[in-house]
Amino acid sequence: MPSSPIRKLVPYAETAKKKGIKVFHLNIGQPDIETPKACLDAVRNSDFKVLEYSHSAGNESYRRKLVAYYAKNNIEVTHNDIIITTGGSEAILFGLMACMDAGDEVIIPEPFYANYNGFAIQADVKVIPIKSSIETGFSLPPIEDFEKAITPRTKAIVVCNPNNPTGYLYSASEMEILKEIIIKHNLFLFADEAYREFCYEGTHTSAMHLKGAENNVVLMDTISKRYSACGGRIGAFVTKNKQVLDAAMKFAQARLSPPSFAQILGEAAVDLPDNYFDTTKAEYKRRRDTIVSRLNSIKGVFCPNPGGAFYAMARLPIDDSDKFCQWLLESFSHNGATIMLAPATGFYSTPGLGKNEVRLAYVLNEESINQAMDVLEEALNQYPGRV
Amino acid sequence: MPSSPIRKLVPYAETAKKKGIKVFHLNIGQPDIETPKACLDAVRNSDFKVLEYSHSAGNESYRRKLVAYYAKNNIEVTHNDIIITTGGSEAILFGLMACMDAGDEVIIPEPFYANYNGFAIQADVKVIPIKSSIETGFSLPPIEDFEKAITPRTKAIVVCNPNNPTGYLYSASEMEILKEIIIKHNLFLFADEAYREFCYEGTHTSAMHLKGAENNVVLMDTISKRYSACGGRIGAFVTKNKQVLDAAMKFAQARLSPPSFAQILGEAAVDLPDNYFDTTKAEYKRRRDTIVSRLNSIKGVFCPNPGGAFYAMARLPIDDSDKFCQWLLESFSHNGATIMLAPATGFYSTPGLGKNEVRLAYVLNEESINQAMDVLEEALNQYPGRV
Numbered sequence: 001m002p003s004s005p006i007r008k009l010v011p012y013a014e015t016a017k018k019k020g021i022k023v024f025h026l027n028i029g030q031p032d033i034e035t036p037k038a039c040l041d042a043v044r045n046s047d048f049k050v051l052e053y054s055h056s057a058g059n060e061s062y063r064r065k066l067v068a069y070y071a072k073n074n075i076e077v078t079h080n081d082i083i084i085t086t087g088g089s090e091a092i093l094f095g096l097m098a099c100m101d102a103g104d105e106v107i108i109p110e111p112f113y114a115n116y117n118g119f120a121i122q123a124d125v126k127v128i129p130i131k132s133s134i135e136t137g138f139s140l141p142p143i144e145d146f147e148k149a150i151t152p153r154t155k156a157i158v159v160c161n162p163n164n165p166t167g168y169l170y171s172a173s174e175m176e177i178l179k180e181i182i183i184k185h186n187l188f189l190f191a192d193e194a195y196r197e198f199c200y201e202g203t204h205t206s207a208m209h210l211k212g213a214e215n216n217v218v219l220m221d222t223i224s225k226r227y228s229a230c231g232g233r234i235g236a237f238v239t240k241n242k243q244v245l246d247a248a249m250k251f252a253q254a255r256l257s258p259p260s261f262a263q264i265l266g267e268a269a270v271d272l273p274d275n276y277f278d279t280t281k282a283e284y285k286r287r288r289d290t291i292v293s294r295l296n297s298i299k300g301v302f303c304p305n306p307g308g309a310f311y312a313m314a315r316l317p318i319d320d321s322d323k324f325c326q327w328l329l330e331s332f333s334h335n336g337a338t339i340m341l342a343p344a345t346g347f348y349s350t351p352g353l354g355k356n357e358v359r360l361a362y363v364l365n366e367e368s369i370n371q372a373m374d375v376l377e378e379a380l381n382q383y384p385g386r387v
Numbered sequence: 388m389p390s391s392p393i394r395k396l397v398p399y400a401e402t403a404k405k406k407g408i409k410v411f412h413l414n415i416g417q418p419d420i421e422t423p424k425a426c427l428d429a430v431r432n433s434d435f436k437v438l439e440y441s442h443s444a445g446n447e448s449y450r451r452k453l454v455a456y457y458a459k460n461n462i463e464v465t466h467n468d469i470i471i472t473t474g475g476s477e478a479i480l481f482g483l484m485a486c487m488d489a490g491d492e493v494i495i496p497e498p499f500y501a502n503y504n505g506f507a508i509q510a511d512v513k514v515i516p517i518k519s520s521i522e523t524g525f526s527l528p529p530i531e532d533f534e535k536a537i538t539p540r541t542k543a544i545v546v547c548n549p550n551n552p553t554g555y556l557y558s559a560s561e562m563e564i565l566k567e568i569i570i571k572h573n574l575f576l577f578a579d580e581a582y583r584e585f586c587y588e589g590t591h592t593s594a595m596h597l598k599g600a601e602n603n604v605v606l607m608d609t610i611s612k613r614y615s616a617c618g619g620r621i622g623a624f625v626t627k628n629k630q631v632l633d634a635a636m637k638f639a640q641a642r643l644s645p646p647s648f649a650q651i652l653g654e655a656a657v658d659l660p661d662n663y664f665d666t667t668k669a670e671y672k673r674r675r676d677t678i679v680s681r682l683n684s685i686k687g688v689f690c691p692n693p694g695g696a697f698y699a700m701a702r703l704p705i706d707d708s709d710k711f712c713q714w715l716l717e718s719f720s721h722n723g724a725t726i727m728l729a730p731a732t733g734f735y736s737t738p739g740l741g742k743n744e745v746r747l748a749y750v751l752n753e754e755s756i757n758q759a760m761d762v763l764e765e766a767l768n769q770y771p772g773r774v
Contacts, residue, residue, distance in 0.1 A: 007640045045431075089641070118641030233646040258620070261649060
């Protein structure tokens with residue numbers, strides 16, 4: 001089991017803070033956006049006497065609410081197609097365990113969310129990466145690359161849309177290409193759509209929109225980013241494939257139930273006004289515009305414009321992104337501050353890739369982002385490993 | 388992956404309820420005891436603005452509080468020996484995954500908590516059962532049985548104390564025997580002590596009390612039963628073995644963090660008055676006395692007196708406990724009521740065992756228990772498979 005490539009830097013950040021250095025956290029997807037008050041109030045005003053296990057699939061009342069949420073996103077499901085999970089993390093793990101046997105292969109365009117690796121190891125399945133490139137902004141690799149990677153052990157493809165870590169928003173036609181591949185080879189498409197609402201260029205095509213692929217698609221969802229409710233640990237495993245749902249339910253039953261408090265929060269979230277996402281999305285778009293523009297104005301730095309989520313991948317003039325990110329925390333500060341970034345090496349499965357790339361999560365306000373970019377600019381001037 | 392032997396009966400219970408039949412739930416360990424108001428209030432009065440991820444090991448403030456809780460139980464640990472988990476379930480899974488490789492073997496006295504099976508399958512390790520017997524009240528099997536079961540692949544023994552499903556409370560000398568075995572063969576002892584406070588005969592010996600076995604012991608804990616907070620999904624993985632803790636942390640990091648709301652609840656629970664457990668324990672003891680006495684007064688029924696937890700195992704004059712438990716829900720009622728029990732077959736790993744045993748969780752008040760026993764007595768009169 002590998003260490004989390006992001007969280008392994010945490011001790012260095014803690015040491016920096018103990019030295020009195022301000023650390024701008026651009027390293028993890030922990031939004032600073034306030035959790036909607038109505039959602040927190042729903043928990044605070046709850047009046048049950050016993051904090052009971054919920055149904056292993058989650059409260060029926062919440063699952064029924066979610067049906068309405070998905071309908072607003074043109075995703076037609078019933079509450080019986082949904083298992084409430086402990087975060088999106090558990091939905092991913094359930095998918096790998098329910099659909100794949102030990103030794104099976106799952107294809108994932110890289111760079112990809114680092115914890116897919118950890119979950120794959122837990123499920124004893126093999127990740128087969130296909131490289132997407134910073135030059136194209138991390139668009140879908142050509143269909144030939146998928147065809148080359150498919151073997152008799154291939155059971156699934158993972159697509160995260162909009163993408164973490166790249167911010168890339170897959171187009172409707174790219175999603176159609178994925179559909180053709182999964183139908184032709186009878187594969188599952190595991191769709192991680194944690195950032196569905198955060199699309200700044202064009203509209204979101206859900207894997208659940210793909211007509212004729214209903215039995216192949218498993219949606220892995222979460223309320224963490226959508227409502228800035230990461231600590232709730234509530235996600236959802238959604239599929240029209242009854243056999244897959246039944247298999248996932250066995251894992252859901254073994255762990256008894258998802259957390260009860262945050263299910264109340266999730267249920268309240270579905271009742272937020274329809275324009276709830278407008279403000280949040282506008283805020284993230286402003287931040288994206290700021291960070292991308294600042295990054296591209298630094299000499300030697302390249303950052304493609306991400307179409308969604310709240311991440312940007314940047315190529316830096318450095319020798320080694322792991323060393324650089326550690327150096328930022330251990331040996332550097334500018335005006336009493338430094339920045340914490342995620343080395344891109346952790347998002348690539350192929351050794352050696354991502355050594356000159358970092359991921360930046362724009363989860364801070366514009367002023368902080370500007371200060372953080374000042375820090376980065378100066379850091380790149382001083383970094384001994386600059387190339 | 389097997390279905391949960393308990394939860395698979397749920398649809399039959401739902402159908403019975405739709406027919407207007409009252410179902411006494413003696414099937415799962417969902418206490419009716421109220422969650423302490425101070426704990427629920429701590430969550431309700433929380434005033435943060437963003438529901439953030441916590442540290443992957445759980446909030447440091449909570450881990451520091453837990454040190455005090457454990458000290459009261461003569462368990463000396465620091466907050467660095469603790470990972471807060473998503474329920475005791477996750478602590479068990481982390482233990483199996485962190486300490487064992489695929490194909491390794493874990494010895495568990497049977498009958499045992501059914502979900503150990505599911506977690507073992509997820510971790511790709513093999514459960515080797517050793518039979519404990521209803522005649523001895525499910526005391527620790529003889530040391531020779533352990534010695535016979537140990538192979539080069541054996542890595543651990545699981546002990547649940549007080550036991551679910553049997554209610555058996557292991558004595559200090561039995562714990563010493565386990566210590567000798569694990570030290571002699573260099574095994575881990577995974578100690579599930581979810582019911583630590585509920586001991587009615589004698590005192591509790593924690594695996595963490597075993598001097599000289601500090602590096603072998605992993606405690607798998609939970610607040611679910613202790614504070615009647617099952618829906619919180621908060622547990623703990625505790626060990627003095629740094630290497631094991633580091634390995635478990637990798638799994639903890641992959642799933643990001645345990646639920647935030649219930650960590651607040653858990654933290655408040657440590658501040659409950661020292662006599663908090665007295666009332667609850669007295670209540671469970673009364674219920675135990677009632678249910679055991681009622682069971683043993685039914686012709687053909689035998690129920691050893693459980694020393695702890697809130698479960699009793701009973702031998703019934705029936706052909707097949709799975710059939711009987713389904714029949715109770717599908718085809719029987721007495722004064723408009725029936726009972727839901729857990730067939731013991733689900734707690735045995737050896738096929739064929741437990742066919743004439745059921746587990747009863749005494750999580751209902753005495754009046755309900757008496758009514759439920761009336762139902763059981765009449766059911767055994769009418770059941771076509773009576774032997």
